[in-house]
Amino acid sequence: MRWGMVINLTRCIGCYSCVVVCKTEHFLPPNVVWNRVLVSETADSYKQIYPILCNHCREPACVDVCPTGANQQREDGIVWVDADKCIGCRSCMMACPYQVRVFNEKPGEYFPGQGFTPYEKMRGKLYPLQLGTVSKCNFCLEKIDEGLKNGLNPGLDREANPACVNACPASARIFGDLDDPYAEVCIALNQGKGYQLRPEAGTDPCVYYATR
Protein backbone atom coordinates (compact mmCIF):
# COMPACT_ATOMS: atom_id res chain seq x y z
CA MET A 1 0.00 0.00 0.00
CA ARG A 2 1.31 3.42 -0.94
CA TRP A 3 -0.82 6.50 -0.56
CA GLY A 4 -0.57 9.03 -3.34
CA MET A 5 -2.42 11.81 -5.08
CA VAL A 6 -3.14 12.90 -8.61
CA ILE A 7 -3.95 16.56 -9.19
CA ASN A 8 -5.79 17.15 -12.44
CA LEU A 9 -4.55 20.52 -13.64
CA THR A 10 -7.30 20.85 -16.23
CA ARG A 11 -9.84 20.79 -13.41
CA CYS A 12 -8.05 23.01 -10.90
CA ILE A 13 -9.60 26.47 -10.90
CA GLY A 14 -7.07 28.07 -8.53
CA CYS A 15 -9.64 28.81 -5.81
CA TYR A 16 -7.25 28.17 -2.90
CA SER A 17 -9.83 25.96 -1.13
CA CYS A 18 -7.11 23.39 -0.48
CA VAL A 19 -4.91 26.03 1.13
CA VAL A 20 -7.69 27.33 3.38
CA VAL A 21 -9.07 23.95 4.42
CA CYS A 22 -5.58 22.68 5.24
CA LYS A 23 -5.08 25.66 7.52
CA THR A 24 -8.45 25.20 9.24
CA GLU A 25 -8.09 21.41 9.57
CA HIS A 26 -4.72 21.71 11.29
CA PHE A 27 -5.23 25.09 13.02
CA LEU A 28 -2.17 26.44 11.23
CA PRO A 29 -1.05 29.96 12.16
CA PRO A 30 -0.64 32.63 9.45
CA ASN A 31 3.08 32.00 8.99
CA VAL A 32 2.70 28.24 8.49
CA VAL A 33 1.49 26.93 5.11
CA TRP A 34 1.44 23.24 4.21
CA ASN A 35 -0.50 23.62 0.95
CA ARG A 36 0.38 26.27 -1.61
CA VAL A 37 -0.89 27.26 -5.02
CA LEU A 38 1.77 28.46 -7.43
CA VAL A 39 0.46 30.64 -10.24
CA SER A 40 2.47 31.95 -13.16
CA GLU A 41 2.25 32.90 -16.76
CA THR A 42 4.59 31.44 -19.33
CA ALA A 43 6.18 33.52 -22.07
CA ASP A 44 3.29 32.75 -24.44
CA SER A 45 0.75 34.01 -21.84
CA TYR A 46 -0.37 30.54 -20.85
CA LYS A 47 -1.48 30.56 -17.21
CA GLN A 48 -0.16 27.77 -15.03
CA ILE A 49 -1.76 26.85 -11.69
CA TYR A 50 0.06 24.27 -9.59
CA PRO A 51 -1.23 23.26 -6.17
CA ILE A 52 1.85 22.22 -4.17
CA LEU A 53 2.00 20.04 -1.08
CA CYS A 54 4.41 17.52 0.42
CA ASN A 55 5.07 14.92 -2.24
CA HIS A 56 5.57 12.04 0.24
CA CYS A 57 8.42 10.89 -1.97
CA ARG A 58 9.40 7.25 -2.31
CA GLU A 59 13.04 8.30 -1.86
CA PRO A 60 12.59 11.22 0.53
CA ALA A 61 15.65 13.46 0.77
CA CYS A 62 14.35 14.89 4.04
CA VAL A 63 14.42 11.49 5.76
CA ASP A 64 17.98 10.81 4.57
CA VAL A 65 19.40 14.05 5.99
CA CYS A 66 17.56 14.08 9.32
CA PRO A 67 20.21 13.78 12.05
CA THR A 68 17.87 12.48 14.74
CA GLY A 69 15.44 10.25 12.87
CA ALA A 70 12.60 12.71 13.47
CA ASN A 71 11.67 12.51 9.81
CA GLN A 72 10.23 9.10 9.18
CA GLN A 73 8.54 7.24 6.38
CA ARG A 74 5.75 4.81 7.21
CA GLU A 75 5.22 1.57 5.36
CA ASP A 76 2.31 3.14 3.51
CA GLY A 77 4.68 5.85 2.19
CA ILE A 78 3.53 8.76 4.34
CA VAL A 79 6.47 10.91 5.41
CA TRP A 80 5.89 12.52 8.79
CA VAL A 81 7.81 14.48 11.40
CA ASP A 82 8.09 13.28 15.00
CA ALA A 83 8.20 16.72 16.64
CA ASP A 84 9.45 15.23 19.92
CA LYS A 85 12.68 14.15 18.19
CA CYS A 86 13.18 17.21 15.97
CA ILE A 87 16.09 19.46 17.01
CA GLY A 88 15.17 22.22 14.56
CA CYS A 89 18.35 22.07 12.45
CA ARG A 90 16.33 22.70 9.26
CA SER A 91 18.41 20.18 7.27
CA CYS A 92 15.18 18.68 5.93
CA MET A 93 13.95 22.09 4.77
CA MET A 94 17.20 22.55 2.90
CA ALA A 95 17.09 19.07 1.37
CA CYS A 96 13.50 19.28 0.11
CA PRO A 97 13.60 20.20 -3.60
CA TYR A 98 9.93 21.29 -3.40
CA GLN A 99 10.28 23.64 -0.40
CA VAL A 100 7.10 22.45 1.28
CA ARG A 101 8.44 22.36 4.83
CA VAL A 102 7.94 25.10 7.39
CA PHE A 103 9.86 25.99 10.52
CA ASN A 104 7.45 26.57 13.42
CA GLU A 105 8.25 29.93 14.92
CA LYS A 106 6.15 31.88 17.39
CA PRO A 107 2.66 31.80 15.84
CA GLY A 108 1.34 35.11 14.56
CA GLU A 109 -2.22 36.35 14.99
CA TYR A 110 -4.72 36.31 12.15
CA PHE A 111 -5.88 39.74 13.35
CA PRO A 112 -2.60 41.42 14.36
CA GLY A 113 -2.75 43.32 17.61
CA GLN A 114 -6.15 41.94 18.60
CA GLY A 115 -4.98 38.71 20.22
CA PHE A 116 -5.85 35.16 19.27
CA THR A 117 -9.43 34.35 18.30
CA PRO A 118 -11.15 31.52 20.20
CA TYR A 119 -10.51 29.36 17.14
CA GLU A 120 -6.78 30.09 17.21
CA LYS A 121 -6.68 29.32 20.93
CA MET A 122 -8.02 25.84 20.21
CA ARG A 123 -4.80 25.06 18.33
CA GLY A 124 -2.95 24.47 21.57
CA LYS A 125 -5.47 21.87 22.69
CA LEU A 126 -6.31 20.11 19.43
CA TYR A 127 -3.30 20.41 17.13
CA PRO A 128 -0.29 21.85 18.95
CA LEU A 129 2.72 22.72 16.82
CA GLN A 130 5.97 22.52 18.76
CA LEU A 131 7.94 25.74 18.45
CA GLY A 132 11.44 25.31 17.04
CA THR A 133 10.56 22.22 15.02
CA VAL A 134 9.73 21.63 11.37
CA SER A 135 6.26 20.73 10.16
CA LYS A 136 4.67 19.82 6.84
CA CYS A 137 1.67 18.17 5.18
CA ASN A 138 1.09 14.68 6.54
CA PHE A 139 -1.68 13.63 4.13
CA CYS A 140 -4.03 14.05 7.15
CA LEU A 141 -2.69 10.76 8.49
CA GLU A 142 -4.97 10.91 11.55
CA LYS A 143 -8.00 10.77 9.25
CA ILE A 144 -6.52 7.93 7.20
CA ASP A 145 -5.63 5.87 10.27
CA GLU A 146 -8.97 6.51 11.92
CA GLY A 147 -10.76 5.62 8.69
CA LEU A 148 -8.85 2.37 8.24
CA LYS A 149 -9.58 1.47 11.86
CA ASN A 150 -13.30 1.97 11.19
CA GLY A 151 -13.19 -0.15 8.03
CA LEU A 152 -13.31 2.79 5.61
CA ASN A 153 -11.41 3.01 2.36
CA PRO A 154 -9.29 6.15 1.94
CA GLY A 155 -9.80 7.40 -1.59
CA LEU A 156 -13.41 6.25 -1.68
CA ASP A 157 -14.81 7.31 1.69
CA ARG A 158 -14.75 11.05 2.37
CA GLU A 159 -14.29 10.54 6.11
CA ALA A 160 -10.91 8.88 5.46
CA ASN A 161 -9.65 11.33 2.82
CA PRO A 162 -7.21 14.20 3.33
CA ALA A 163 -9.07 17.47 3.94
CA CYS A 164 -7.80 19.12 0.74
CA VAL A 165 -9.23 16.29 -1.37
CA ASN A 166 -12.68 16.67 0.17
CA ALA A 167 -12.60 20.46 -0.10
CA CYS A 168 -11.69 20.70 -3.77
CA PRO A 169 -14.86 22.00 -5.48
CA ALA A 170 -13.68 20.85 -8.90
CA SER A 171 -12.64 17.38 -7.75
CA ALA A 172 -9.19 18.08 -9.13
CA ARG A 173 -7.54 16.08 -6.36
CA ILE A 174 -7.79 12.31 -6.39
CA PHE A 175 -6.35 10.35 -3.49
CA GLY A 176 -5.80 6.64 -3.06
CA ASP A 177 -3.51 3.64 -3.06
CA LEU A 178 -0.96 3.84 -5.87
CA ASP A 179 -0.26 0.11 -5.52
CA ASP A 180 -3.87 -0.77 -6.42
CA PRO A 181 -4.19 -0.71 -10.23
CA TYR A 182 -8.01 -0.50 -9.97
CA ALA A 183 -7.99 2.49 -7.62
CA GLU A 184 -9.34 5.75 -9.04
CA VAL A 185 -6.00 7.39 -8.40
CA CYS A 186 -4.15 4.89 -10.61
CA ILE A 187 -6.72 5.13 -13.37
CA ALA A 188 -6.49 8.93 -13.28
CA LEU A 189 -2.71 8.67 -13.31
CA ASN A 190 -2.68 6.46 -16.41
CA GLN A 191 -5.44 8.25 -18.30
CA GLY A 192 -4.14 11.70 -17.45
CA LYS A 193 -0.52 10.91 -18.28
CA GLY A 194 0.48 11.95 -14.79
CA TYR A 195 3.91 13.38 -14.25
CA GLN A 196 5.95 14.34 -11.21
CA LEU A 197 7.45 17.71 -10.39
CA ARG A 198 11.22 17.89 -10.79
CA PRO A 199 11.78 14.20 -11.50
CA GLU A 200 15.48 14.96 -11.93
CA ALA A 201 15.70 15.48 -8.15
CA GLY A 202 15.51 11.68 -7.86
CA THR A 203 13.02 11.64 -5.01
CA ASP A 204 10.22 9.85 -6.91
CA PRO A 205 7.21 11.82 -5.56
CA CYS A 206 3.84 10.20 -4.87
CA VAL A 207 1.98 13.36 -5.92
CA TYR A 208 1.38 13.47 -9.66
CA TYR A 209 0.02 16.15 -11.94
CA ALA A 210 -2.29 15.17 -14.79
CA THR A 211 -3.25 17.25 -17.80
CA ARG A 212 -6.22 15.22 -19.07
Next chain:
Amino acid sequence: MLKVKEKPYEFMVFPTVQKAWIEGKGILLWAALFFVEFGASLFLVSSFFKCLWGQTAGWLIAGVLGGGCHFFFLGHPLRAYLAIKRPKSAWISRGLLVISLFQFLGLVHLILAYFSTPVFWVMVAADVMAVAAVLYGGYELADVKSIPTWHSSLLPIQLFARSFFLALGVMLAIYLIGGVETIGYGLKTKKWLNIVLLINIFLFIAYLINLANEEGKKRLALDMMLKGDLKLLFWPWVGIGGMIIPLLLVAYSLVIGVASTPAGVLLIAVILQLIADPVMRYCMMRSGSYPALLPGWRSEAR
Protein backbone atom coordinates in the same frame (compact mmCIF):
# COMPACT_ATOMS: atom_id res chain seq x y z
CA MET B 1 18.35 37.53 -11.72
CA LEU B 2 18.03 36.05 -8.23
CA LYS B 3 16.67 38.39 -5.55
CA VAL B 4 17.20 38.31 -1.80
CA LYS B 5 13.53 39.15 -1.17
CA GLU B 6 11.21 37.68 -3.75
CA LYS B 7 7.54 38.63 -3.96
CA PRO B 8 5.26 36.04 -2.28
CA TYR B 9 3.81 35.03 -5.64
CA GLU B 10 7.29 34.38 -7.02
CA PHE B 11 8.10 31.67 -4.45
CA MET B 12 9.40 28.61 -6.33
CA VAL B 13 7.80 29.88 -9.54
CA PHE B 14 11.21 31.34 -10.29
CA PRO B 15 14.53 30.10 -8.90
CA THR B 16 14.23 30.91 -5.20
CA VAL B 17 17.04 31.65 -2.74
CA GLN B 18 17.27 29.51 0.37
CA LYS B 19 16.36 31.18 3.64
CA ALA B 20 16.43 28.43 6.26
CA TRP B 21 20.19 28.65 6.78
CA ILE B 22 20.72 32.39 6.39
CA GLU B 23 17.68 34.32 7.64
CA GLY B 24 16.54 34.78 11.23
CA LYS B 25 18.29 32.30 13.49
CA GLY B 26 19.63 30.64 10.35
CA ILE B 27 22.39 33.25 10.21
CA LEU B 28 23.86 31.57 13.28
CA LEU B 29 24.74 28.56 11.16
CA TRP B 30 26.82 30.77 8.85
CA ALA B 31 28.64 32.14 11.91
CA ALA B 32 28.96 28.66 13.43
CA LEU B 33 30.52 27.15 10.31
CA PHE B 34 33.00 30.02 9.98
CA PHE B 35 34.08 29.97 13.63
CA VAL B 36 34.39 26.17 13.78
CA GLU B 37 36.42 26.00 10.57
CA PHE B 38 38.64 28.98 11.40
CA GLY B 39 39.13 27.94 15.04
CA ALA B 40 39.93 24.32 14.22
CA SER B 41 42.29 25.45 11.44
CA LEU B 42 44.09 27.77 13.85
CA PHE B 43 44.50 24.85 16.27
CA LEU B 44 45.82 22.67 13.45
CA VAL B 45 48.28 25.26 12.12
CA SER B 46 49.47 26.04 15.64
CA SER B 47 50.15 22.35 16.22
CA PHE B 48 52.61 22.34 13.29
CA PHE B 49 54.51 25.25 14.82
CA LYS B 50 54.10 24.05 18.42
CA CYS B 51 52.39 27.33 19.26
CA LEU B 52 50.41 26.91 22.47
CA TRP B 53 48.65 30.30 22.43
CA GLY B 54 47.44 29.57 18.88
CA GLN B 55 46.08 26.19 19.94
CA THR B 56 44.30 27.79 22.89
CA ALA B 57 42.81 30.56 20.74
CA GLY B 58 41.72 28.06 18.07
CA TRP B 59 40.15 25.76 20.65
CA LEU B 60 38.25 28.68 22.20
CA ILE B 61 37.06 30.12 18.87
CA ALA B 62 35.80 26.73 17.66
CA GLY B 63 34.27 25.77 20.99
CA VAL B 64 32.86 28.96 22.44
CA LEU B 65 31.95 30.89 19.28
CA GLY B 66 31.44 27.99 16.84
CA GLY B 67 29.84 25.61 19.32
CA GLY B 68 27.78 28.42 20.87
CA CYS B 69 26.41 29.54 17.50
CA HIS B 70 25.60 25.92 16.62
CA PHE B 71 23.80 25.52 19.95
CA PHE B 72 21.67 28.63 19.58
CA PHE B 73 20.96 27.93 15.90
CA LEU B 74 19.05 24.76 16.77
CA GLY B 75 15.34 25.05 17.51
CA HIS B 76 15.71 22.57 20.37
CA PRO B 77 19.40 22.70 21.36
CA LEU B 78 18.93 20.51 24.43
CA ARG B 79 18.01 17.63 22.13
CA ALA B 80 21.35 17.89 20.26
CA TYR B 81 22.49 14.64 21.92
CA LEU B 82 19.93 12.83 19.72
CA ALA B 83 21.95 13.93 16.69
CA ILE B 84 25.35 13.12 18.20
CA LYS B 85 24.11 9.58 18.91
CA ARG B 86 23.48 8.93 15.21
CA PRO B 87 26.68 9.86 13.32
CA LYS B 88 25.75 7.62 10.40
CA SER B 89 22.59 9.58 9.67
CA ALA B 90 23.63 13.02 8.44
CA TRP B 91 26.53 15.46 8.16
CA ILE B 92 25.17 17.66 10.93
CA SER B 93 25.33 14.63 13.26
CA ARG B 94 28.90 13.87 12.23
CA GLY B 95 29.74 17.55 12.59
CA LEU B 96 28.38 17.83 16.12
CA LEU B 97 30.23 14.62 17.03
CA VAL B 98 33.61 15.66 15.64
CA ILE B 99 33.33 19.14 17.17
CA SER B 100 32.59 17.52 20.56
CA LEU B 101 35.54 15.11 20.19
CA PHE B 102 37.84 17.91 19.01
CA GLN B 103 36.85 20.02 21.99
CA PHE B 104 37.41 17.13 24.41
CA LEU B 105 40.77 16.03 23.00
CA GLY B 106 41.90 19.64 22.58
CA LEU B 107 41.07 20.36 26.19
CA VAL B 108 43.01 17.30 27.38
CA HIS B 109 45.99 18.37 25.27
CA LEU B 110 45.87 21.97 26.54
CA ILE B 111 45.58 20.88 30.19
CA LEU B 112 48.58 18.56 29.75
CA ALA B 113 50.54 21.26 27.90
CA TYR B 114 49.88 23.97 30.50
CA PHE B 115 50.15 21.92 33.69
CA SER B 116 52.30 18.92 32.76
CA THR B 117 54.09 17.52 29.71
CA PRO B 118 52.09 17.44 26.45
CA VAL B 119 51.47 13.95 25.09
CA PHE B 120 52.21 13.76 21.38
CA TRP B 121 49.48 11.25 20.56
CA VAL B 122 46.80 13.27 22.32
CA MET B 123 47.77 16.27 20.20
CA VAL B 124 47.73 14.15 17.03
CA ALA B 125 44.28 12.82 17.92
CA ALA B 126 43.06 16.38 18.56
CA ASP B 127 44.54 17.45 15.21
CA VAL B 128 42.76 14.63 13.37
CA MET B 129 39.48 15.77 14.92
CA ALA B 130 40.34 19.37 14.00
CA VAL B 131 40.76 18.31 10.34
CA ALA B 132 37.37 16.56 10.51
CA ALA B 133 35.80 19.66 12.09
CA VAL B 134 37.19 21.89 9.32
CA LEU B 135 35.93 19.53 6.63
CA TYR B 136 32.49 19.15 8.18
CA GLY B 137 31.16 22.57 7.13
CA GLY B 138 31.99 22.01 3.48
CA TYR B 139 30.45 18.57 3.44
CA GLU B 140 27.37 19.85 5.25
CA LEU B 141 26.76 22.38 2.48
CA ALA B 142 27.82 20.08 -0.36
CA ASP B 143 25.33 17.48 0.88
CA VAL B 144 22.39 19.77 0.03
CA LYS B 145 21.56 18.24 -3.35
CA SER B 146 18.65 20.59 -3.94
CA ILE B 147 20.96 23.60 -4.29
CA PRO B 148 23.06 22.95 -7.41
CA THR B 149 25.74 25.56 -6.65
CA TRP B 150 26.49 23.96 -3.29
CA HIS B 151 26.31 20.35 -4.41
CA SER B 152 29.92 20.33 -5.58
CA SER B 153 32.64 17.88 -4.62
CA LEU B 154 35.16 20.73 -4.71
CA LEU B 155 33.36 22.85 -2.12
CA PRO B 156 34.62 21.00 1.01
CA ILE B 157 38.20 21.10 -0.29
CA GLN B 158 37.94 24.80 -1.14
CA LEU B 159 36.49 25.71 2.25
CA PHE B 160 39.13 23.59 3.99
CA ALA B 161 41.95 25.26 2.06
CA ARG B 162 40.56 28.75 2.68
CA SER B 163 40.16 28.15 6.42
CA PHE B 164 43.63 26.60 6.67
CA PHE B 165 45.48 29.40 4.87
CA LEU B 166 43.42 32.11 6.58
CA ALA B 167 44.41 30.67 9.97
CA LEU B 168 48.03 30.37 8.81
CA GLY B 169 47.99 34.02 7.75
CA VAL B 170 46.53 35.13 11.08
CA MET B 171 49.12 33.12 13.01
CA LEU B 172 52.01 34.54 10.97
CA ALA B 173 50.60 38.06 11.41
CA ILE B 174 50.50 37.66 15.18
CA TYR B 175 54.10 36.38 15.13
CA LEU B 176 54.97 39.48 13.12
CA ILE B 177 53.34 41.75 15.71
CA GLY B 178 55.39 39.98 18.36
CA GLY B 179 58.57 40.82 16.39
CA VAL B 180 59.35 37.20 15.51
CA GLU B 181 61.21 37.30 12.20
CA THR B 182 61.85 33.59 11.82
CA ILE B 183 59.32 31.03 12.98
CA GLY B 184 59.72 27.28 13.36
CA TYR B 185 61.47 25.25 10.61
CA GLY B 186 63.58 28.35 9.71
CA LEU B 187 60.73 30.07 7.84
CA LYS B 188 60.96 33.83 7.32
CA THR B 189 57.69 35.26 8.63
CA LYS B 190 57.28 38.10 6.12
CA LYS B 191 58.18 35.94 3.14
CA TRP B 192 55.66 33.29 4.08
CA LEU B 193 52.99 35.86 4.86
CA ASN B 194 53.34 37.20 1.31
CA ILE B 195 52.92 33.69 -0.09
CA VAL B 196 49.90 32.96 2.12
CA LEU B 197 48.22 36.23 1.07
CA LEU B 198 48.67 35.27 -2.59
CA ILE B 199 47.30 31.77 -1.96
CA ASN B 200 44.21 33.26 -0.30
CA ILE B 201 43.62 35.53 -3.30
CA PHE B 202 44.00 32.55 -5.61
CA LEU B 203 41.49 30.55 -3.51
CA PHE B 204 38.89 33.34 -3.73
CA ILE B 205 39.31 33.46 -7.51
CA ALA B 206 39.24 29.66 -7.75
CA TYR B 207 35.89 29.59 -5.91
CA LEU B 208 34.38 32.14 -8.30
CA ILE B 209 35.66 30.25 -11.35
CA ASN B 210 34.31 26.99 -9.98
CA LEU B 211 30.95 28.66 -9.28
CA ALA B 212 30.82 29.93 -12.85
CA ASN B 213 31.58 26.45 -14.15
CA GLU B 214 28.96 24.83 -11.90
CA GLU B 215 26.27 27.23 -13.03
CA GLY B 216 26.98 27.08 -16.73
CA LYS B 217 25.21 29.73 -18.80
CA LYS B 218 22.66 30.76 -16.15
CA ARG B 219 25.12 32.14 -13.57
CA LEU B 220 22.36 33.07 -11.15
CA ALA B 221 24.46 33.00 -7.96
CA LEU B 222 27.50 34.58 -9.60
CA ASP B 223 25.44 37.41 -11.09
CA MET B 224 23.75 37.95 -7.74
CA MET B 225 27.19 38.48 -6.19
CA LEU B 226 28.81 40.47 -8.98
CA LYS B 227 25.86 42.49 -10.30
CA GLY B 228 22.81 41.81 -8.14
CA ASP B 229 21.58 42.26 -4.58
CA LEU B 230 24.93 41.21 -3.06
CA LYS B 231 27.21 43.46 -5.10
CA LEU B 232 27.44 46.12 -2.37
CA LEU B 233 28.64 43.43 0.00
CA PHE B 234 30.80 41.45 -2.39
CA TRP B 235 32.81 44.17 -4.13
CA PRO B 236 33.94 46.31 -1.15
CA TRP B 237 34.75 43.43 1.19
CA VAL B 238 35.71 40.51 -1.08
CA GLY B 239 36.60 42.00 -4.45
CA ILE B 240 38.51 45.06 -3.27
CA GLY B 241 39.21 44.22 0.39
CA GLY B 242 40.00 40.52 0.03
CA MET B 243 41.69 40.44 -3.38
CA ILE B 244 42.71 43.76 -4.97
CA ILE B 245 44.18 45.59 -1.93
CA PRO B 246 46.09 42.51 -0.62
CA LEU B 247 47.43 41.95 -4.16
CA LEU B 248 48.62 45.57 -4.33
CA LEU B 249 50.17 45.31 -0.87
CA VAL B 250 52.01 42.11 -1.77
CA ALA B 251 53.23 43.77 -4.98
CA TYR B 252 54.42 46.78 -2.95
CA SER B 253 56.20 44.43 -0.56
CA LEU B 254 57.99 42.69 -3.43
CA VAL B 255 58.98 46.02 -5.02
CA ILE B 256 60.53 47.52 -1.89
CA GLY B 257 61.94 44.18 -0.72
CA VAL B 258 60.23 41.67 1.55
CA ALA B 259 62.63 42.13 4.45
CA SER B 260 62.18 45.92 4.56
CA THR B 261 58.35 45.83 4.24
CA PRO B 262 56.71 47.51 7.24
CA ALA B 263 54.80 44.92 9.30
CA GLY B 264 51.68 47.14 9.19
CA VAL B 265 51.37 46.69 5.42
CA LEU B 266 51.09 42.93 5.70
CA LEU B 267 48.87 43.16 8.77
CA ILE B 268 46.34 45.28 6.87
CA ALA B 269 46.21 42.64 4.12
CA VAL B 270 45.67 39.84 6.65
CA ILE B 271 42.88 41.76 8.43
CA LEU B 272 41.15 42.50 5.11
CA GLN B 273 41.29 38.81 4.16
CA LEU B 274 40.04 37.84 7.61
CA ILE B 275 36.96 39.98 6.92
CA ALA B 276 36.64 38.85 3.28
CA ASP B 277 36.40 35.13 4.06
CA PRO B 278 33.20 35.24 6.19
CA VAL B 279 31.69 37.78 3.78
CA MET B 280 32.42 35.40 0.90
CA ARG B 281 30.80 32.57 2.84
CA TYR B 282 27.78 34.78 3.51
CA CYS B 283 27.47 35.58 -0.19
CA MET B 284 27.77 31.88 -1.01
CA MET B 285 25.04 30.89 1.47
CA ARG B 286 22.84 33.87 0.53
CA SER B 287 22.97 33.06 -3.17
CA GLY B 288 22.21 29.34 -2.82
CA SER B 289 18.97 28.82 -4.73
CA TYR B 290 16.47 26.12 -5.58
CA PRO B 291 15.55 25.60 -9.24
CA ALA B 292 12.01 26.69 -10.14
CA LEU B 293 9.31 24.07 -9.71
CA LEU B 294 6.97 24.77 -12.59
CA PRO B 295 7.89 22.88 -15.76
CA GLY B 296 7.25 25.86 -18.05
CA TRP B 297 9.74 28.00 -16.17
CA ARG B 298 12.36 25.49 -15.21
CA SER B 299 14.69 26.17 -18.09
CA GLU B 300 14.29 29.92 -18.03
CA ALA B 301 16.20 32.33 -15.82
CA ARG B 302 14.28 35.47 -14.99
